[in-house]
Amino acid sequence: MESAKVLLVDDEIGILKLLDITLRKENFIHIDTASSGKDALQRVQEHRYDMILLDIMLPDISGFELCTEIRKHTTAPIIFVSARSTDFDKLMGLGIGGDDYITKPFNPLEIVARIKAILRRQDMYERSQQQQMDTFYDYGCFAYYPDSATLIVNHQPVECTAKELELLHFFCKHPNRIFTTAQLYERVWGNDVFGEEKTVTIHISKLRKKLGDDTRNPKIIVNLRGIGYKFIPANEG
Template sequence: MEGVKILTVDDEIGILKLLDITLRKENFTNIDSASNGKDTLQLIKDNHYDIILLDIMLPDISGFELCTAIRNHTNTPIIFVSARSTDFDKLTGLGLGGDDYITKPFNPLEVVARIKAILRRQKMYENTQQQLEAKFDFGYFTLNPETATLIVNKLPVECTAKELELLQFFCKNPNRIFTTSQLYELVWGNDVYGEEKTVTIHISKLRKKLGDDTRKPRIIVNLRGIGYKFIPPKEESLCE
C-alpha cells in the first residue's frame, strides 16, 4: 500500500525474508528490517513508521525492553510476533504498549490481516477526528479526540493511540454493553483473529488512568458473562 511504511524486527533472517515477501505481495513495498535492538532504535529515530512488527527474543535486548524504549520515541502501533506463547508473555507485551500479539509459527496472511485491520481503524479514526468539533466532557475527565488529549481530575494523562481510540468508542456509546469480541472487532477492526486478552489489558490500563477502582470499577464496568459497559462518571461519586 502506497505511503505505508513498515519496520520488521526479528533475529531470524528467514522470518524477515518471509515477512518481506508476503508484505510485498500485498503491495506493502516500503519495508525496513532490523535484527537487533540497536539498529531498531536507530531506524526509529531516523524514520517514521506506520506499523512495527517486533520479535521478543533478540540478541542484544528483550523485545519487551525494546518496546518500552520505542514508546519513548513514538506511538506507532506495535504488533509482537514471537514464539513465546504463554498468557503471561501476551499480557506483558500488551501491558508495555503493544497493540497486538501474534504467536509463531504464524500464517503470513494473518500478519497481513492484523496490519490491514490496524491501518483501517487508524484511517477511520483520523477521518472521525477531522469531523469532530467538540470534546467529551464528563466533569471528572475530558477527552479531546481532536488533540488526542485526556484530562483526568484536572491533570493530563498520557495514553497510547489505541487507548484513546478505545476510550473514545466508549464515550460515544455510553451505557451500552459490548462483549470483548465486539470491542475487538469494532475498535481493532478484526473479527477473525481476535485476541480477547488484548481488549482486557487495554481496559485495565484505561481504568487505572481514569482513576477507576479496578476491584469495583464504576466507569468501565464488567458485567460477568455479558461484557463491558461505559457509565459516564460523576465526580462526586468517584470521590466518595
C-alpha cells in the first residue's frame, strides 16, 4: 500500500500541503499534486496513479468535467473532496465515475482511512482475480470475465469503472443472498466506519443500467425494501 501513487488535485495550496503531510506520515511517499484541471489531466496522461483525490471547484474546469476526462485515461479510484455537500453534488460525483465523496471541512485521518480502505479492497480484488483466472460468470443476457475485467451485455462489451466491476464480482460470487447497503459498503469499499451508504445505492443504480436491468422494476439486482439488495442471476430469475 505504501508504494501506491497518489494524485492530489485542489486549488487550495493549504489543503494540498495538509494532505501531503498527512499521507507521508502514513508512509505514502509517491504523491503528486495539481492545482488546476489542466495540470491534473496532463499528469494523468503521463503517469499511472493508484488513487486520485479530486476537488470540484477548480479555477479552470469543474471537477465533474475533469473526472469525465480522467476516466478516458484511467480506472484508478477517484475520491471527490469538496465543500459542496448537497445530495445532488454527491449523486453527480458518484454518477460520473467517482468512487467516494468526502465533504469539507474534513478530518485528514478520515481521508487516510478511506484511501487505505479502497486500496486494500482493490488489492484483495486483484489477488482474487489472479486466483480465479479460469472463473467466469455467464447468465445469458450478460457475462462477466474477472480475468480480463470484461463485462459483456447482449454480446457487446460495456465499459465499467474498477469499483463497478468489483461490486458486480461480489454479487456474482454471492448470488441469491441479501446484503444491506452497510454490508456491501464494508465488503466492497472496505472496513470504513466513515462510509456513506449512498455510495452503494448510486453504484448499484449505475450497474443496473449497464446490465440492462429495469431500474424501475429491477429483476437482476433486487431491492428488498427495509432489508437490502439481492443479486438474482438472470437465468435463474
